[in-house]
Amino acid sequence: MSAQIEIAQASKVFGTGAGAVPALDGITATVPEGQFLCLLGPSGCGKSTLLNAIAGFTPLSAGRITMGGRPVTEPGPDRGMVFQEYALFPWMNVEDNVRFGLDIRGVPRADATVTVDRIVATLGLSDFRKRYPKDLSGGMRQRVAIARILALDPPVMLMDEPFGALDALTRRTLQDELLRIWAEYRKTVIFVTHSIEEAIYLADRILVMTYRPGRIKRDLTVEIPRPRDTASGEFNALKRELAGLVMAEQQRFTSAELHGAAVD
Known part of the structure; x- marks a missing residue:
């Protein structure tokens, strides 16, 4: 696979009333086309900051991000963002x-209707197409948010803890749905999560990030074949390894919380 996203020495410092807060420090990584990448780490490690920089929402303080060889300086149609808060229009x-x-x-209109019909059917939303967000469960709202991005057909999907607020059963259902969509459409996915199990279940590759300032602590390829059994020895061995890495950063986060708020 050819390189689609290049992150080179990406650093970000936020200015606050209490002074400069370093959020990212020298992040370097290549994300090949079609890869499912998870950014994993505790609050304060800069996962969302890095995702927003890739999206073009947050300018870097130093370094650069390119997509297809072109610098990322602003949001663009080649990157679709799915947020935890659903971000749906309640009047639609x-x-x-x-x-x-x-x-x-x-x-x-005719072309848009064909696309909407196809995507709505793909996400299992055909029976709900005339309903408003207030009438939908959290899981259904997130399906709509994903459907809206798929309708635009961007090569890259950026997902900021999209299932974090859902119950365990709905979360697993949507994880499976996302994997099915990823396999069908072969998008590049960059997915932020706090959950070690979610990262292993979904990803081709996991970047474990350190507590502030965010650096890459471990770049790990998940070799477990899909579909993945969360009860298997292989799955749980990797879960224990990652837990050790993340918990060390969580302890740093807990200590640092005594001296100021985290940036994530």
Whole structure:
């Protein structure tokens, strides 16, 4: 696979009333096209800061990020973002929320309808297309948020703890749904999570990040074949290894919380 995203010595410092807060320090990584990458670590390690920099929402203080050889300086249609908060328009029903980005792009109505019909069916939303977000469960709302991104067909999907607020059963259902979509559409996925089990279950590769300032502590390829059994010895051996890495950073985070707020 060819390199799609290049992160070179990416650093970010936030200015606050209490002084400079370093969030990222010298992050360097290559994300190949079609890879499912998880950013793993405790609060305060800069996972979301790095994701927002890749999205073009947060400018770096130093270093650079390129996609397809072009510098990332602002948001663009080649990157779709899925947030934990769903970010749906409450006055629009499901199909209008999914269609929204296509309308903004000026896609002809007939073509947009074909795309919306296909994506709504893919995400199991056909029976809910006329419902409004307030009438949907958290899991269904997140399906709509994912559907809206898929309708735009970006090569990269950026996901900031999209299942973090869901119950365990709904979370696993949507994890499986995401893997099915990823296998079908072959998007590049960069997925932020605090959950070690979620990272192992989903990812081709996991970047474990240190507590502030965020650096790469371990770059690990997940060799376990899919579908992955969370009860298997191989899965749990990797879970123990990652737990040791993350807990060391969690202890640093807990200590640092006594002296100021975290940046994530």
